Amino acid sequence: MKIISANQFMMHNRHNLDLTQQGVALDDTVKSIIDKVRKEGDNAVKEFTELFDDAVIDKLTVSDSEMEKAKNMVGDQFVESLQLAAKNIEAFHRNQQETSWFTDNPNGITLGQKVTPIEKVGIYIPGGKANYPSSVLMNAIPAKIAGVSSISIATPPRPNGSINPYVLVAASLIGVNRIYKMGGAQAIAALSYGTETVEKVYKIVGPGNTYVARAKKWVYGDVAIDMIAGPSEICIIADESANPSYVAADLLSQAEHDEEASAICITTSSTLANEIAAEVTKQLSELERREIAQKSIQNKGCIILANSEKQAFDLANQIAPEHLQLMVSNPSAKLSLIKNAGAIFLGPFSPEPLGDYLAGPNHTLPTSGTAKFSSPLGVYDFIKRSSIISYSKQALLEVADTIDCLARTEGLKGHAMSIQIRRDSVL
DSSP states (O other): OOEEEHHHHHHHTTTOOOGGGSOHHHHHHHHHHHHHHHHHTHHHHHHHHHHHHOOOOSOSBOOHHHHHHHHTTSOHHHHHHHHHHHHHHHHHHHTTOOOOEEEEETTTEEEEEEEEEOSEEEEEOOOTTOOOHHHHHHHHHHHHHHTOSEEEEEEOOOTTSOOOHHHHHHHHHHTOSEEEEOOHHHHHHHHHHOOSSSOOOSEEEOOOOHHHHHHHHHHBTTBEESOOOOSOEEEEEEOTTSOHHHHHHHHHHHHTTOTTOEEEEEESOHHHHHHHHHHHHHHHTTOTTHHHHHHHHHHHOEEEEOSSHHHHHHHHHHHOOSEEEEESSSGGGGGGGOOSOSEEEESTTOOHHHHHHTSSSOSOOOOTTGGGTOOOOOGGGGEEEEEEEEEOHHHHHHHHHHHHHHHHHTTOHHHHHHHHHHHHHHO
């Protein structure tokens, strides 16, 4: 794992993951897929599923018998682990619930905010290089807590046309309404516009590959989306107190996701940097997904030598990572130095996989620097807020002249007349 200076890192500008830079060819491909699905519905989805996933699909919807078969294919330990994770995720997200509120003033004015769940939501669960039952929990549980009445899951089928049983059992545990055998841009298009089989949704959430991310960007406006997710990433700030084997293991836990995953460590200690690099090499040989992790480490991984603790935290805030681990002494005292991060893990016994699976906070997080302005997925992503305004006759008369003045100043006489006609009718 290469060791570079902070200046080298900044000059290289390696954190340039802007999806807009991925080229016209990708845009054209995704747009053509979306257009074909809009025109041809189920047939187009099946055609693209055969082309991209090598799977011939008769029916897009997972049947009840397939769900029951999946339950018999997974072990009790997995089910028990899933149940504990779901319990923790639910407990955390219940704290995010919002309620409607109203204020009544003595002069006949009632103002407030009405909170309403989004009715129909689609969740994308990746297939490809791995299967993610944990993502089913992380996306569906907040939606359920928010009160979403219709939840659909889209996930790519395996070559034999089946869906990974662990994903199906997770969906069954949460009570998802329907599961579709489809992935990629074609799945995003089908959820956005509907087909003969696929129900149109109002919002799409969940991570995916480059085609999924680009498709979500194309359909945004016709439906809502959670975020444009880039490759997964971790940044670890480590000082002399850090265990190099822990740091290396956590870097590799992220690198094994994808060849484009980003694994970065920032430290002020050159001794620790060399120890971490050696540990990465040692542990890499033990991974089943070592080819993927090795490419990630080679292409997107590095250990940055910072000149000071301040520079280390400044760099982390500039990166604005999806996952930020503080492997430093007294990490809680350093929390105030963090401005930009999706999830923050404090201390040597709070590794990133804890957040991926069990702790409770959501693992659907902002990537590619978007933690500078966005947040993890939560219950608040599945609700709408409507403003409530109610004025009595007397209350309106008291402010009529003020509204009239502002409306005429903006040249909107119709606005002024809307107030004036009421004032004149009661005076």
